[in-house]
Amino acid sequence: FSYSRNVLSVSVSPQKQLGATQTQTQQRLQEREKELQELRQAVESLRSSAHTAVQDTDRIFTELIRFIERTRSEVTQLIRAQERAAVSQAEGLLEQLEKEITELKRRDSELNQLSHTEDHIHFLQNFQSVCVPLGAGDSPSIPVSPHFSPEAVRRAVSGLKERLEDLCKKESIKISTTVTEVYSLLTPEPGSRAELLHYPVKRVPLPKSQWQWLCSAAAVVTLDPDTAHCELSLSEDGKRVRWGQRKSLSDNPHRFDLYPCVVSREAFTSRRHYWEVEVNRYWRIGVTRESAERKGWISSSPQQGYWCLDSYLSVFSALTAPVIPLPLSLWPRKLGVCVDIEERKVSFYTVESRAHLYTFTDMVFAQGEKIYPVFCTEDSDKDLELLPAVSLEINPVTDS
Known part of the structure; x- marks a missing residue:
């Protein structure tokens, strides 16, 4: 049994x-x-x-x-x-x-x-009868312009053309970004963060004319050693930064004391500015307002005056509140950043494919407040490198 x-x-x-x-x-x-x-x-x-x-x-x-x-x-x-x-x-x-x-x-x-x-x-x-003096009204003075140049009209019409072209290029960037976001059919909302990070996403490249317009605002950006965290090493020309051993540096109100970050010497208060960075494995790149805190713990969120993308431990994200994860398939080797002060927005692009990554809108800062490019890294093997303006060339990406 x-x-x-x-x-x-x-x-x-x-x-x-x-x-x-x-x-x-x-x-x-x-x-x-x-x-x-x-x-x-x-x-x-x-x-x-x-x-x-x-x-x-x-x-x-x-x-x-x-x-x-x-x-x-x-x-x-x-x-x-x-x-x-x-x-x-x-x-x-x-x-x-x-x-x-x-x-x-x-x-x-x-x-x-x-x-x-x-x-x-x-x-x-x-x-x-014949010797009557000539009256003043008999011979009126007739002012005649000897030059009838169309130059003034041409300048006025050309000015209109240039303003329309600039407006169209500017707005077409917005349209392209909107189209990319609206028609991303194969960007589902997976059940887990890991699924999203590894989901294959393809972005349509910006048309060549729009990319040229973007690059036309190329800015010269150099790193400011007086703001660099003590674990960051900057090149003499201020174009490269790497994380490493702690150094003894004099403190000042502008220096980061907890996070390995540095801002640029240059600050922007108007117009549009674009720059490119060759990235490493661990980085945080974007812009910050002059009044943003640089001491102690900072979340690098828009609420604290930071608008950044972040790459750390195979996680690629936009540092909003809450953080928005971005697919790793969009991770760039060269990152393009464009800040538009008048529009109060900053956009990020993958330089290799001319694809839009993310845009922060409705940036909050005081009128006339300085906006600084900001760079953070914890990679001791490879530099973050600011690319020179002369290298901003149109990449051979097939236009649709």
């Missing part, structure tokens, strides 16, 4: 295990079928949405083109109308001058004939 019970126990255990495995397999199958259906629906929704967006975009740009055409036509008509008015006025004056010249010639002829007459009676009879 005991033997039979043991055999039954042994035979039941695999049956239970098999049933559990089958149940698990069926559940996984149902989950995957549901995910497949959801993905198909998402693809169809994306296609429909993209089609609508393209139609709306075409319509809006067509309206914009028509507006520019109307403006061109209005300016052309204005120039022609002004031309007709000026020519009409000039023709009236020409007619008046021609009549006056004819009259003066006739009078000159009469005076000439009278001066040569030998008939004294005839001379006396006609003298009073």
Whole structure:
């Protein structure tokens, strides 16, 4: 009896295990079928949405083109109308001058004939009529500009063209960023942070013209040794920094005393500025406002006046509150940073692929407050290196 019970126990255990495995397999199958259906629906929704967006975009740009055409036509008509008015006025004056010249010639002829007459009676009879002094109104002064240069008009229209081009390039960056974020179909919301970090994400590169516009704001940035943490070593030219042994440095209000960070000598209070950094394994890069705390513990969050991306221990993230993880597939070797003071935003890009990574908006700082590039590292094997402005070239990425 005991033997039979043991055999039954042994035979039941695999049956239970098999049933559990089958149940698990069926559940996984149902989950995957549901995910497949959801993905198909998402693809169809994306296609429909993209089609609508393209139609709306075409319509809006067509309206914009028509507006520019109307403006061109209005300016052309204005120039022609002004031309007709000026020519009409000039023709009236020409007619008046021609009549006056004819009259003066006739009078000159009469005076000439009278001066040569030998008939004294005839001379006396006609003298009073031909010797009437010319009145001031008979010969009006007509100011004439000898130069009708189109240069002023050309400058005005060229200025409009340049402002429109600059605005279009600036806004197209925003549009490209929005499109990338809205149509990131294959950026799901995984169940775990690890899934997101290793999920393969591909970003569409910025068009060449937009990247050129971005690089046109290239800034020269050098590291300020008076702000560097005592464990950071800076190169003499202020272009490279590496983490290492603690050094004895004089303290000052601007030096970081807990976190291995350093800011640049240069500060920005207006316009747009772009720079690039060749990164290492452990880094934190972005911008900070002048009033931000540099002593003690800092979270490097926007609330503390820091707007940074962070790479540490295979974790790539935007230091918001809470922190936003970014896929490791987007991790850059060269990081591009662009701060726009007027727009109060800072954007980050992967230089190799010209792809947008993340943008902090609504930066909070006082009017006229200085904004500094900030760099932190805990990598003792490789420098963070600021790339020279002359190296900001257009990379051979295929434009879509």
